[in-house]
Amino acid sequence: MATVVVDVMPKPEILDPQGKAVLGALPRLGFSGVTDIRQGKRFELTVDGEVTDEVLEEVRRMAETLLSNPVIEDFEVHVEQHTVAQVAGQVLAEQGR
Amino acid sequence: MATVVVDVMPKPEILDPQGKAVLGALPRLGFSGVTDIRQGKRFELTVDGEVTDEVLEEVRRMAETLLSNPVIEDFEVHVEQHTVAQVAGQVLAEQGR
Numbered sequence: 486m487a488t489v490v491v492d493v494m495p496k497p498e499i500l501d502p503q504g505k506a507v508l509g510a511l512p513r514l515g516f517s518g519v520t521d522i523r524q525g526k527r528f529e530l531t532v533d534g535e536v537t538d539e540v541l542e543e544v545r546r547m548a549e550t551l552l553s554n555p556v557i558e559d560f561e562v563h564v565e566q567h568t569v570a571q572v573a574g575q576v577l578a579e580q581g582r
Numbered sequence: 583m584a585t586v587v588v589d590v591m592p593k594p595e596i597l598d599p600q601g602k603a604v605l606g607a608l609p610r611l612g613f614s615g616v617t618d619i620r621q622g623k624r625f626e627l628t629v630d631g632e633v634t635d636e637v638l639e640e641v642r643r644m645a646e647t648l649l650s651n652p653v654i655e656d657f658e659v660h661v662e663q664h665t666v667a668q669v670a671g672q673v674l675a676e677q678g679r
Contacts, residue, residue: 486617492624494666507625507648516644518637520583521628525666527589528604531618540615547613551604559670569591569622573656 487536488568489544493553493560494525528552529568536564584633585665586641590650590657591622625649626665633661 495501504524511519530547532540544562553560567575592598601621608616627644629637641659650657664672 492666494624494626497667504625510648511644514644514648516640516648518630518640519627519644520630523626523665525624525626527591527622527624528601529591529620529622530616533615533617543613543615547608547611547616551607551611551613559667561666561669568620569589569658570594570656572658 487532487534488565489530489532489536489541489562490565491528491530491544491548491552491560491562492525493528493548493558494523496557496559499557525558526552527569529565584629584631585662586627586629586633586638586659587662588625588627588641588645588649588657588659589622590625590645590655591620593654593656596654622655623649624666626662 495504501523504522507524508519508522511517511522528548530544532544534540541562541564548560548562549555592601598620601619604621605616605619608614608619625645627641629641631637638659638661645657645659646652
């Protein structure tokens with residue numbers, strides 16, 4: 486079972502009110518050093534069988550037609566060996582929790 | 583200017599109605615081969631100066647307190663050389679658009 490990730494972000498020229506809200510909250514929480522935040526979406530797709538170029542091309546078509554709005558969003562497709570949940574589980578295991 | 587990415591995903595045991603809705607729409611649009619979809623969030627943070635271990639630790643604290651809900655979500659922090667917008671721009675350039 487392979488995981489194909491589709492990252493969808495608002496285009497640079499598009500306003501991002503969610504990102505701006507998060508950015509505005511940082512100093513109130515005592516954080517500094519971050520000059521901009523953009524908020525987008527991440528899709529983790531579980532694919533049956535091997536991830537071939539044809540599968541990636543199909544996922545790209547899904548991203549264009551269903552997962553993103555190409556007028557206001559950019560997207561990027563790539564294969565990842567581990568999901569976020571798996572990585573987070575590893576970190577907790579290393580910390581002995 | 584470096585980009586630090588925070589990926590936030592619903593924990594595996596948490597229902598993900600958005601992901602399920604997208605998964606249900608795929609066959610209606612003629613797509614097949616995907617057995618599961620989880621939908622989460624992606625944050626692109628622009629950081630002032632170099633990304634040191636201290637900066638990554640600070641971003642991890644931001645992810646824990648502001649960007650994610652640790653009760654229902656896992657997160658992962660990493661540095662990326664290119665934003666989604668930059669990658670998408672490269673792809674379009676290669677296609678000669």
